[in-house]
Amino acid sequence: MGNQPIVLVVDDEPANFDVVEILLFKEGYELHYKDNGAEAIASLPEVKPDLILLDVMMPEMDGIEVCQNIKTDPLYCHIPxxxxxxxxxxxDLARCLDAGADDFVSKPINSTELRARVRSMLRIKTQYDRIQDTMRLREEMMQTIVHDLRNPLIGIMLGCDSLKTLDVPDRSKKRIEQISQTIAQLRLLIDDILTIGRIEAKKLVLNLSEVDMTKMVKSVLDGFEPLATSKQIQLIGELPEKSVYISGDKHLIRRVLDNLVDNAIKFSPQDSSVILSVETLPAHPDRPDLVKIQVIDEGMGISPEQKQVIFEKYEVGNIVLGLSQIGLGLSFCKMTIEAHNGSITVANNQPKGAIFTIMLDRKYV
Structure with missing residues (x-):
C-alpha cells in the first residue's frame, strides 16, 4: 500500500458516492468510483485498491456476486x-459474510462509523502488505543463498572425483562413493529449491517437448532396480503395449517420477513391492484425453491429517527413524505437475501403503 490509500467505491447510485466522498474528504484517501460490479472487477488491475466499499443492491451483478468474484480470485482476494x-x-448479512465480506456499514451511513471501519480495514491491509514484503525478501534471500551453494558444491564434487582415481583401500572407496552420492542428492535438492522458487515467482519456463512416458518409466525402473534389490523390494512396471506421449518438460517430469519412486522405496518394508504404472484414460467429451501415472507402495500409508498437508513445502509427515526426510520433494512434485496443467493426488492403498496418482494431458503423435 502506498502513502495515499486507494479506496474503490462501487455503487449504482452516484449520489451515494458523493456522500462517501464528503465523509472521507479529510482522511486523504484516493477515491475511485464505479457504478456497476462488472466495471469494478475489470478496473482492479488498474486501480489497485487497498479497500473496496461495496453496495449490495445493484442491478445485473449485485454486491454479493461481486464480492464472491473478488474473493475467489487469488490476485485480489486479499483486498478488504x-x-x-x-x-x-x-x-442477508450472513450471505454477505459467506461471500467473503470483511465488514459492514449500514445505510444511512454514519460518518464516525464509516471512518473508523475504513481505518480498521486499511490497518489490516497494511499489515498484510508488510507480511508479503517480508516473505518476498525472505524468498529472494533464500534463492540467492541456495544459488550460491552451487559453486562450493562443484568444488567438493571435483575433489571427490579426484579421490576416486586414487589407489585406496576398499573401505575408503566405499566412503568416497557415499560422499559422491550425497553430493548428487544435494545437487538435486538445490535444483528443486530453485525450481520451486521460479514456479512461485511465476518465472519458470517449461522446456516442452514430446515425452515418451512409456520409455521414461522403463528408464526410472532400471535406475532404481539396484536400490530396490538391496532392500529386497520388487519393482514392477505396468505399461501399455504402445508408447504413450505427453507434451512436457522431460527433465522436470523425470525428477517428479524419481522423487515418488525414491519415496516409495524408502518407506516400503522388505519383501514388498512398488508398482509404477502408466495408462491412458478413455476419451470423454467433458475433458481432454488423459494419461494416468501411479506409484503404488505397501508402506505405512497416509493418515487423513497428512493428506491435507503432505504436498506443502517443508512438510515431512511422520518421522521415521533411519530415514532422511527433506520436506521439499512432494511440494516440488505438486508444483511441477500443476505447472504442466496436471494434477497429483494421494490415496491409501489397501490393506496398507499409498497410491500417488498423476494426471496429465495426453499428446497424440
Missing part, C-alpha cells in the same frame, strides 16, 4: 471489502 447496505436481516 466493506459491504455498504440497508439490509438488516441476519440471513
Amino acid at each position: 471489502i466493506i459491504i455498504v447496505t440497508a439490509l438488516s436481516d441476519k440471513e
Whole structure:
C-alpha cells in the first residue's frame, strides 16, 4: 500500500458516492468510483485498491456476486471489502459474510462509523502488505543463498572425483562413493529449491517437448532396480503395449517420477513391492484425453491429517527413524505437475501403503 490509500467505491447510485466522498474528504484517501460490479472487477488491475466499499443492491451483478468474484480470485482476494447496505436481516448479512465480506456499514451511513471501519480495514491491509514484503525478501534471500551453494558444491564434487582415481583401500572407496552420492542428492535438492522458487515467482519456463512416458518409466525402473534389490523390494512396471506421449518438460517430469519412486522405496518394508504404472484414460467429451501415472507402495500409508498437508513445502509427515526426510520433494512434485496443467493426488492403498496418482494431458503423435 502506498502513502495515499486507494479506496474503490462501487455503487449504482452516484449520489451515494458523493456522500462517501464528503465523509472521507479529510482522511486523504484516493477515491475511485464505479457504478456497476462488472466495471469494478475489470478496473482492479488498474486501480489497485487497498479497500473496496461495496453496495449490495445493484442491478445485473449485485454486491454479493461481486464480492464472491473478488474473493475467489487469488490476485485480489486479499483486498478488504466493506459491504455498504440497508439490509438488516441476519440471513442477508450472513450471505454477505459467506461471500467473503470483511465488514459492514449500514445505510444511512454514519460518518464516525464509516471512518473508523475504513481505518480498521486499511490497518489490516497494511499489515498484510508488510507480511508479503517480508516473505518476498525472505524468498529472494533464500534463492540467492541456495544459488550460491552451487559453486562450493562443484568444488567438493571435483575433489571427490579426484579421490576416486586414487589407489585406496576398499573401505575408503566405499566412503568416497557415499560422499559422491550425497553430493548428487544435494545437487538435486538445490535444483528443486530453485525450481520451486521460479514456479512461485511465476518465472519458470517449461522446456516442452514430446515425452515418451512409456520409455521414461522403463528408464526410472532400471535406475532404481539396484536400490530396490538391496532392500529386497520388487519393482514392477505396468505399461501399455504402445508408447504413450505427453507434451512436457522431460527433465522436470523425470525428477517428479524419481522423487515418488525414491519415496516409495524408502518407506516400503522388505519383501514388498512398488508398482509404477502408466495408462491412458478413455476419451470423454467433458475433458481432454488423459494419461494416468501411479506409484503404488505397501508402506505405512497416509493418515487423513497428512493428506491435507503432505504436498506443502517443508512438510515431512511422520518421522521415521533411519530415514532422511527433506520436506521439499512432494511440494516440488505438486508444483511441477500443476505447472504442466496436471494434477497429483494421494490415496491409501489397501490393506496398507499409498497410491500417488498423476494426471496429465495426453499428446497424440
